[in-house]
Amino acid sequence: MSQPATQEPPAPRAEFAVSVDLTAVVVAVTDDQPRVLIVRPAEASTGGLDALPSGPLELGHRTLESGLRAWVEAQARAKLGYIEQLYTFGDRDRTALKVPTGRILSIGYLALARETGAAAANTSWQDWYRYFPWEDWRRGRPPILDRLEPRLRGWVAAGPSRGEQTTRKTRISVAFGLDGARWSEERVLERYELLYEIGLAAEAHRDGSPTGDPESDVPTEAQPMTADHRRILATGIARLRGKIKYRPVVFELMPPAFTLLQLQRTVEALAGLRLHKQNFRRLVAQQGLVEETGGMVTGTGGRPAREVRFRQEVLIERPAPGLRLPIAR
Amino acid sequence: MSQPATQEPPAPRAEFAVSVDLTAVVVAVTDDQPRVLIVRPAEASTGGLDALPSGPLELGHRTLESGLRAWVEAQARAKLGYIEQLYTFGDRDRTALKVPTGRILSIGYLALARETGAAAANTSWQDWYRYFPWEDWRRGRPPILDRLEPRLRGWVAAGPSRGEQTTRKTRISVAFGLDGARWSEERVLERYELLYEIGLAAEAHRDGSPTGDPESDVPTEAQPMTADHRRILATGIARLRGKIKYRPVVFELMPPAFTLLQLQRTVEALAGLRLHKQNFRRLVAQQGLVEETGGMVTGTGGRPAREVRFRQEVLIERPAPGLRLPIAR
DNA sequence: CTTTCTTATGCTCAAGATTAGCATAATCAC
DNA sequence: GTGATTATGCTAATCTTGAGCATAAGAAAG
Numbered sequence: 001m002s003q004p005a006t007q008e009p010p011a012p013r014a015e016f017a018v019s020v021d022l023t024a025v026v027v028a029v030t031d032d033q034p035r036v037l038i039v040r041p042a043e044a045s046t047g048g049l050d051a052l053p054s055g056p057l058e059l060g061h062r063t064l065e066s067g068l069r070a071w072v073e074a075q076a077r078a079k080l081g082y083i084e085q086l087y088t089f090g091d092r093d094r095t096a097l098k099v100p101t102g103r104i105l106s107i108g109y110l111a112l113a114r115e116t117g118a119a120a121a122n123t124s125w126q127d128w129y130r131y132f133p134w135e136d137w138r139r140g141r142p143p144i145l146d147r148l149e150p151r152l153r154g155w156v157a158a159g160p161s162r163g164e165q166t167t168r169k170t171r172i173s174v175a176f177g178l179d180g181a182r183w184s185e186e187r188v189l190e191r192y193e194l195l196y197e198i199g200l201a202a203e204a205h206r207d208g209s210p211t212g213d214p215e216s217d218v219p220t221e222a223q224p225m226t227a228d229h230r231r232i233l234a235t236g237i238a239r240l241r242g243k244i245k246y247r248p249v250v251f252e253l254m255p256p257a258f259t260l261l262q263l264q265r266t267v268e269a270l271a272g273l274r275l276h277k278q279n280f281r282r283l284v285a286q287q288g289l290v291e292e293t294g295g296m297v298t299g300t301g302g303r304p305a306r307e308v309r310f311r312q313e314v315l316i317e318r319p320a321p322g323l324r325l326p327i328a329r
Numbered sequence: 330m331s332q333p334a335t336q337e338p339p340a341p342r343a344e345f346a347v348s349v350d351l352t353a354v355v356v357a358v359t360d361d362q363p364r365v366l367i368v369r370p371a372e373a374s375t376g377g378l379d380a381l382p383s384g385p386l387e388l389g390h391r392t393l394e395s396g397l398r399a400w401v402e403a404q405a406r407a408k409l410g411y412i413e414q415l416y417t418f419g420d421r422d423r424t425a426l427k428v429p430t431g432r433i434l435s436i437g438y439l440a441l442a443r444e445t446g447a448a449a450a451n452t453s454w455q456d457w458y459r460y461f462p463w464e465d466w467r468r469g470r471p472p473i474l475d476r477l478e479p480r481l482r483g484w485v486a487a488g489p490s491r492g493e494q495t496t497r498k499t500r501i502s503v504a505f506g507l508d509g510a511r512w513s514e515e516r517v518l519e520r521y522e523l524l525y526e527i528g529l530a531a532e533a534h535r536d537g538s539p540t541g542d543p544e545s546d547v548p549t550e551a552q553p554m555t556a557d558h559r560r561i562l563a564t565g566i567a568r569l570r571g572k573i574k575y576r577p578v579v580f581e582l583m584p585p586a587f588t589l590l591q592l593q594r595t596v597e598a599l600a601g602l603r604l605h606k607q608n609f610r611r612l613v614a615q616q617g618l619v620e621e622t623g624g625m626v627t628g629t630g631g632r633p634a635r636e637v638r639f640r641q642e643v644l645i646e647r648p649a650p651g652l653r654l655p656i657a658r
Numbered sequence: 659c660t661t662t663c664t665t666a667t668g669c670t671c672a673a674g675a676t677t678a679g680c681a682t683a684a685t686c687a688c
Numbered sequence: 689g690t691g692a693t694t695a696t697g698c699t700a701a702t703c704t705t706g707a708g709c710a711t712a713a714g715a716a717a718g
Contacts, residue, residue, distance in 0.1 A: 016388050018347045020434065057419070059345045059432065064419045088417040088436050090386070090393045103388065105349065105434075107417050170645055184648045261694075279677070281696080286675085302694025303684035316499055319513045326676075590665075608706065610667075615704095631665025632713040655706070659718100666712075676703070683695075 017102030022068040023054035023229065025108065025236030026080065028115035028125060029253045032265045035115065035125040036233060037076050049226040050126065052233065054106070068109050077120040082112040082252045086235045089228050094207055108232040110239055112252040128237060129272070130223050131230055134176075135188060135237070136272045144221055145176070148200065152176065155198045185271045185325075188238035192231060203230060241271055246322040248289060251310040257293050259305035260284060267323055279326035287321055288314050346431030351397040352383035352558065354437065354565030355409065357444035357454060358582045361594045364444065364454040365562060366405050378555040379455065381562065383435070397438050406449040411441040411581045415564045418557050423536055437561040439568055441581040457566060458601070459552050460559055463505075464517060464566070465601045473550055474505070477529065481505065484527045514600050514654075517567035521560060532559060570600055575651035577618060580639040586622050588634035589613060596652055608655035616650055617643050 026037035039051045053075045061067030065083055072080055086108040115125055129136040133144045152172045159165035169179070175190045177183030195201045202224035224230060244250050250266055264280050284290055288311055295307035314321040355366035368380045382404045390396030394412055401409060415437040444454055458465040462473045481501045488494035498508070504519045506512030524530045531553035553559060573579050579595055593609050613619055617640055624636035643650040 018349055018386070020347055057347070057432070062421050064417065085416060087414060088393065090436075092391050103386070107419075174645060181645065182648060259695090276678075277694095278679080278696080278698095282676090298685070300694060301686060302692085303686095303696080305695060316503060316510065319511060324676090328678095588666090605706070605708095606665090607667080607669090607708080611705090627714065629665060630715070631663080632667080632715095634666060653705090658706085661716100661718080663714105663716080665714085668709105668711080670707105670709080672706090674703100674705075677701085678699100680697105680699080682697080684693100685695100686691105686693075688690085688692105 019104055020057040021054050021104060021106045022057055022064060022071055023052050023106045023108050023232055024068055024072045024111050025052060025233050026072060026111045026113050027240060028113045029266045029269050030115045032269050034128050034269045036128045037123060038126045039075060039123050050223060051226040052229045064107060075120065076123050078113055078116055080111045080113055082249060084110050086110050086239055089231065094228050106228060106232065108235055110236045112249060114253065131225060131233060133222050137183065138268055138272060138274055151200055185273055186238055186242045189234045192234040244270060244323050246320040248310065248314060248321050250323060257307050257309045259297050259307060261305060271325055273325065274328045276326045276328040283324060283326060288317060289321060348433055349386040350383050350433060350435045351386055351393060351400055352381050352435045352437050352561055353397055353401045353440050354381060354562050355401060355440045355442050356569060357442045358595045358598050359444045361598050363457050363598045365457045366452060367455045368404060368452050379552060380555040381558045393436060404449065405452050407442055407445055409440040409442055411578060413439050415439050415568055418560065423557050435557060435561065437564055439565045441578060460554060460562060462551050466512065467597055467601060467603055480529055514602055515567055515571045518563045521563040573599060573652050575649040577639065577643060577650050579652060586636050586638045588626050588636060590634060600654055602654065603657045605655045605657040612653055612655060617646065618650060
């Protein structure tokens with residue numbers, strides 16, 4: 001196993017520089033579009049690439065979460081609601097910035113917010129499908145997949161052995177819903193990691209990936225991000241898509257009162273799928289997730305809708321109150 | 330974004346020592362008992378308390394996971410199978426070891442293994458319910474809950490305001506399945522955190538918790554652990570209990586061939602619940618999780634059982650192959 | 659070798675939850 | 689008003705689940 005040359009176990013540890021970045025995927029849904037808070041400094045530090053709000057962990061931060069909150073609220077001038085830790089990334093070679101004598105860890109967080117009018121200077125809200133265009137199936141199978149699929153198949157065929165080819169085939173089928181497998185909206189990270197591995201994510205070339213062909217990228221279609229931020233974003237989307245099914249987190253993204261269609265559109269925006277309207281409503285109703293405010297909302301382009309609000313009591317009543325996805329096929 | 334120490338702003342960060350510990354919850358199930366790999370050095374470093382295997386992140390570790398693997402395999406002389414990251418803990422005040430000029434992060438991992446005959450010196454496998462006796466409902470409601478419940482109620486009553494009392498009451502009901510709420514086997518961490526907060530976990534006093542009464546602990550019944558290890562273990566148990574429902578991870582804990590009852594007992598050990606036998610078998614069968622090896626196992630104390638093995642193909646066929654828990658009531 | 663215990667398996671019934679639609683009610687844009 | 693659009697109510701057919709009954713096949717005790 002690896003030991004620093006100087007060490008005698010179990011004792012004095014070899015110190016080297018570790019810096020810890022707290023990085024946030026801040027999500028809001030506006031106009032039926034899922035959006036992430038993006039910091040785009042013109043600085044060289046990100047190579048002009050889009051970045052997630054982040055900042056170093058400091059001594060003054062009592063908890064990791066409070067540190068994150070401080071950074072994001074300073075950068076975005078927005079108050080965060082729900083926050084959860086996603087994952088800690090620390091691969092030595094997965095960022096352009098190689099530090100031979102130290103190490104960078106990024107602790108990723110997911111935060112849910114409601115988009116307020118004015119984002120702070122040099123921050124903006126961006127549609128998250130800008131970074132993952134293959135993830136939006138709301139208007140059917142995304143066309144970009146037609147361009148990706150042959151590349152994936154090429155990678156399968158390029159496998160060094162029969163066995164490896166089979167493994168690769170299974171991987172792309174499961175991840176991208178090919179060869180009869182069903183598209184699974186939660187496999188966001190798996191898909192991104194696969195594209196990175198194959199060399200179809202711009203970041204892989206920047207990091208000096210051995211595989212893939214730099215020119216044959218899909219950069220103009222899918223926006224890359226700085227450092228490992230796109231990976232963190234993928235993790236956040238995946239987590240959120242999973243979580244809405246068994247925790248009432250969507251309501252953190254809704255205004256205090258809303259209609260069932262608005263709720264459905266928000267869920268659809270997050271999941272990247274169309275849902276069956278009547279079944280969605282029945283689900284919401286029978287789970288007791290909402291209660292009527294008594295108001296009606298007109299101007300929806302049709303019959304006026306009942307206005308509802310989140311019903312706090314479900315939290316006590318149900319072990320896993322969430323929105324199963326009655327997918328419209 | 331992260332910057333190496335030598336680089337100039339945009340934000341010259343206050344440098345301070347961060348050391349990163351990789352800590353593993355290594356789980357095996359033997360004799361229908363869920364067990365964790367424990368390191369118990371007689372050293373002062375842990376105050377003689379039980380500890381999870383862990384070690385500092387080092388420069389030589391290419392990825393966090395490979396670093397963890399190296400440490401655990403060195404300490405336990407055991408090969409790890411499945412590994413997943415759990416959570417990164419970094420609260421400044423949640424450990425006895427206060428470092429005024431620095432900070433300790435623990436990155437917790439869950440690993441699944443099969444217990445091999447000989448554990449390495451000063452490591453051992455311990456029943457995880459030793460640390461969480463209230464989590465084992467296989468023989469009915471654990472008696473320790475009768476002693477805990479009045480303490481929980483006392484904490485509710487001690488709330489400073491009506492509102493706070495209501496909040497507290499909801500919290501204990503949901504977490505511990507009181508007042509009509511159902512016991513949820515996944516809320517392991519929530520329960521531990523609550524006990525810590527109330528001052529019913531020995532670690533809270535060690536860390537200098539403001540609440541609670543040191544003598545009135547339950548230390549002889551529930552074993553504490555060093556640093557934040559019990560918190561990490563709780564996180565691991567919770568994650569595993571959730572994961573078996575939608576990923577075929579239990580099979581990592583089973584021998585290559587086994588009977589359905591063995592499988593059921595393993596799941597029960599993990600979940601801390603008794604399951605309905607016939608329904609459990611129907612579930613396993615209809616999901617296509619196992620296939621017959623052709624062999625029969627006699628000597629089970631009854632009719633011989635068919636021997637089965639895990640069926641790899643489910644991974645491709647089903648989006649979420651796992652063992653829903655048909656609880657026996 | 660018979661009885662009794664224990665585990666393995668097959669099956670069934672009823673209650674609930676889901677899938678996929680049909681049909682009708684209100685507004686909105688012209 | 690007409691047609692388009694959205695809101696809601698309802699239903700039939702399937703599936704899934706929770707709870708058990710009943711039978712089969714070894715093991716242990718006598």
